[in-house]
Amino acid sequence: MRSYILVIAFAGAIACGTKKQETSQTTENTTIEKDISLTAEQLKNGGIETGLPEEAMMSASIKVNGVVDVPPQSMVSVSFPLGGYLKNSHLLPGMGVKKGEVIATLEDQSYVQLQQDYLVAKARMDYLSADLERQKELSSQDATSKKIYQQAGADFKTQQVLIKSLEEKLRIVGIDPDKLTVNNISRAINLRSPINGFVTKVNVNIGKYVNPADVLFELVDPDDIHAALTVFEKDIMMIKKGMKAAVSLADKPGKKYEVDVILVTRNVDENRGGLVHCHFENANHELLPGMFLNGSFELDSKKVMAVPESAVVRFEGKQYVFLAKDKSNFEMKEVETGIVQNGKIELKEDAAVNWKEQKIAVKNAYSLLGKLKNKADE
Incomplete structure (x- = not known):
């Protein structure tokens, strides 16, 4: 039994060793060297060019x-304070309108009744005014009771209130009470645009009855x-x-x-x-x-060190540039970038590198990355 346990333990140790070796190999496969050397011919064939980062005025954009x-x-919902039937309208969505322009005509017998009520009230006002003056004169001569005189005054003031309210109702629907006479009573009333603008919605059609709460048109x-x-x-x-x-x-x-x-x-x-x-x-x-x-x-411009976008390569979620050690040797270095504008990209300050003096591969940097990957696969 003891020998059996030892055999199992030995086999487990071998398996663990194999697993560690495989893990190590996998890690090595995903890691590439940072340094690469090229011959003059390789540099020429790869089209690789070097240069110094340059100062540039760049601004970030949002x-x-x-x-x-x-x-x-500036948005107007056009309705009419009295119910009525839409007699005509020429409006279509997108049409322009001017303030005061007739945009629809409505008709209803209630419009006639309103005009009638106003003219009748106005006519009665003339009678009540004359009666008040008569009662005032009689009262001064003690020819009539003060009660009759007071009643005449109350009737006159009541009629004033009635006429004023009817005048405002007429103005609300677009009728000028000063111009209304028995000869121009009409069953139709014109609806006018309250603004200069254009039509965004038409919610009615000819012959439709509209209520005071209905929105006929929407203007902007x-x-x-x-x-x-x-x-x-x-x-x-x-x-x-x-x-x-x-x-x-x-x-x-x-x-x-x-x-x-x-x-x-x-x-x-x-x-x-x-x-x-x-x-x-x-x-x-x-x-x-x-x-x-x-x-x-x-945003506001600022002075930064910038390189062509082609100088920055991306590998495994990070960004790199290739530092030129000399004419044929390069080192891949991780960098932090900033603003990208007009084909150039900002290189953030790095304590280990003086960008004003450090040449980098500014053209075909990805070919250098490709050669490093190929080298790692060999």
Whole structure:
């Protein structure tokens, strides 16, 4: 029995040793050397060129997206305070309208009744005014009781209130009470545009009965159109009022519009983004509420050490450059990068390297990485 246990233990030790050896081999296979030497011919055939990092003025950019928007005060829902039938309207979505322009005509017998009530009340007012003067004179001569005089005064004031309220009702529906006479009573009333703008929605058709709560049309004043841009929370504090950005419509990326920041919200939504409201400097009729926008903010420029993007290689999630030790020997060094702009990339400061004096492979650096990988596989 004891011999059997020893055999098993020995076999286990061999298995563990084999496993460690395989693990060691696997680790070695994923690790490559950092140094490589090339002949002059290899350098020429690989198209490898060296150079010094250069100082450059670069600015970081913040990518954003959003929509064309208008503030609530520039969006108008048009309704009518009295129910009625839509007699006619020429509006279509997208059409422009001017303030005061007739955009629809409605008709109903209640309009006639309102005009009638006003004219009748006004006519009775003349009678009550004359009666009040008569009762006042009689009262002064003690020819009538004070009660009758007081009643005449109360009737006159009541009629004044009635006429004033009817006048306001007429003005609400667009009828000028000063111009209303028995000769121009009409069953139809014109509905006029309250703003200069354009139509976004038409919710009615000819012959439809509309209630006071129904929205007939929706209009937008384009003069106050703006860009509502979403900025991630990590960037929102870098955006300030007055900053400029360039935006474009999602389906027309080549046409840029400049915008100025007018308001930065100080809260973020559930998607960890905050809204930045911007004013268009050169808005035109192409920009409609709800259209999607893409854009970017350019932050203040700063002086950095930069190299061509082709000088930086990526390997196993990290970034490297190849330091030129001399004309034929290179060392792969991990680096931290920053701003990427116009084909160049920023190299962050490194205590071990003076970028102003250290030449690196600036062209075809990936061919050096490929040779290191091939060397590791041999």
